[in-house]
Structures are given as C-alpha cells and as structure tokens.
Amino acid sequence: MTTTETTQLVETGAGTARVTWHRAREARLVLAVSHGAGGGIEARDLRAVAAALPGHGVTVALVEQPWRVAGKKMAPAPKTLDTGWRGVWPALAAPGLPVIAGGRSAGARVACRTAAELGAAGVLALAFPLHPPGKPEKSRAGELLGAGVPTLVVQGGNDPWGKPAEFPDGDFQLVEVAYADHGLAVPKRAPLGQAEALAVVTDAVVKWAGSLG
Template sequence: VAGKKMAPAPKTLDTGWRGVWPALAAPGLPVVSSGRSAGARVACRTAAELGALAVLALSFPLHPPGRPEKSRADELLSTGVPTLVVQGGNDPFGRPEEFPAGPYELREVPHGDHGFAVPKKSGLDEAGAMGVLTGAVAKWLAALG
C-alpha cells in the first residue's frame, strides 16, 4: 500500500450507497445515479436494483492503469438503464477508444486525464474541459425527459 490511495472494497462501497439512496430518492421523483471513478462503478452496479432512472459515470475506471486485461466492462454493460460515460481522452484507467460497444453513450473530454485535467499544450483550458463535460451531461439529461 505504501502511500498509494486504496478504494474500499466494492461490496463496502455498494453497501454504503444502498444506505444513502433512500435519502436521495424522494417519492415520485426520478434519480440519476452517478459517480466518478470507483463511484461510477458503484452507480453502474446498483442502478437497476435501486430503481435509478439512469446512470452518469464520470471517469469510469475500465481497467487498472496498464492492465487492460483486467476489464470492468461487465459492470458498465449491465446497468439496465440509460447510461452516459464521460471519459478523459488520456485517462490511464481507460481511453474512450478502449471502451467496448454497448448500450451506453460515451462522450470524451479531449486530452483529459482521470480527473479531467488537460495539459496546457492541448489548447483546451480547465474551463473548456468542464464546458465539454457539463455540456455533454446537460444534453443527455435533457434527452432523458
């Protein structure tokens, strides 16, 4: 472990999300389950059982960096609800072109890393990157109805 960030086990994260969900889900109001990185995995794994209208997955960690053979695509492919993935173009946890075809929408933040930061030489600043992200999300949410 030696100074590396370690996310809690998936079962622990899922249990915590299930516990919080009732406070988010007001009767009669649709809820989009969302998360970033490990939270995106939680949203994907639990959406159908919790009755989410849809899933918004930011920086979905398709695989550990440098380990594409350890794919987590099954979690993304089995949400059972409309799903949007917003992914940085240079995300070491999975670049957009690495994602399999599936029943979800995928939008890229050009040159973005796992936190959507973009290099200065990219020609896109932080505000521009966030504009791409928020624009994609707003358009997708509007299409949900």
C-alpha cells in the same frame, strides 16, 4: 435560476454518509453523484456538474461515502461501497423525483452495479475506470454493460484507466474530453483550457439529462 445548498447526514449499513444538496428551484430530476477512491466531492468535474445542472432543472446531490466522512484515507471493498450507496438511496429518492445514479471513477462503478436494483433513471459515469493502468486484461466492462439503464460515460481522451477507444460497443453513450486525464484535467499545452474541458462535461450531462426527463 437560483440554487440552495444544504447538507444532510444519512445513516447507512456502512456508517454515516453525507449528502450535499444543490437544489434546483423547479427540479424535474435528481442527479446523485459520488466520488472516487482517491478523492472527495471537491473533484473538479463533480463541482462543475453541481454548479451547472440546477440551472437546468436538475437538483444535484453530492454523496460522500461513509469512509470519507469518517476521515479514512483508503476506500473499503466494493461491496462496502455498494452498501453505503444503497443506504443513501432513500434520502436521494425522498424528493419524489426520478434519480440518476452517478459517480466518478470508483463511484461510477458503484452506480453501475446498483442502478437496476435501485430503480435509477440512468447512470452518469465520469471517468469510468475500465481497467487498472497498464492492465487492459483486467476489464470492468461487465459492470458498465450490465447497468441496465440509460448510461452516459464522460471519459478523458488520455485516461490511463481507459481511453475512449478502448471501450467496447454497448448500450451507452460516450463523450470524450480531449486531452484529459483520469481527473478530467487537461495539460497546459493542450489546445483547450480547463474551463473549456469542464464545459464539455457539463454540456454533455445537461443534454443527456434533458433526454431523460
């Protein structure tokens, strides 16, 4: 199943966002995923998802927040990120298909905070930052637990922002990528290679998305 890639600029209340579409030939869902506060859509897990999901009937939209499009180095406040995401949503919903809200790290927090109000079909949280490194008392679990829609968390087994065992019980699925860090990278000494680790990510997302549509 072939895909086509196109880019779209979208004006939002936080500035101009950019959406890179990886379209499935016969799509049944749209998976919209945004980046974290320290990187862009070139992140390994976002690229892996964009490459894998269209072959399973899921169009992937990689969303760049306005601050990244503008070339800024630091992410703005959470409410500004939410404003940017809300502004992109009509473009994501334009194909007329159910839309999964997703993101990595800070982008996952945005997806959780806004999913219910935007009518998302689900939330994909890649490397959810449960707490700042070394500060488990500053938990963001409330954002995850409050998403209000089917949620999949894909978390590195050695993520300093929250290891899988630290997550609370709740109405979400959690898939662990063994040995992986916050960028879902695995050390060279790990028993599984980087390609295998990314296959854990994409296989989990494909299976979960299939349960939604």
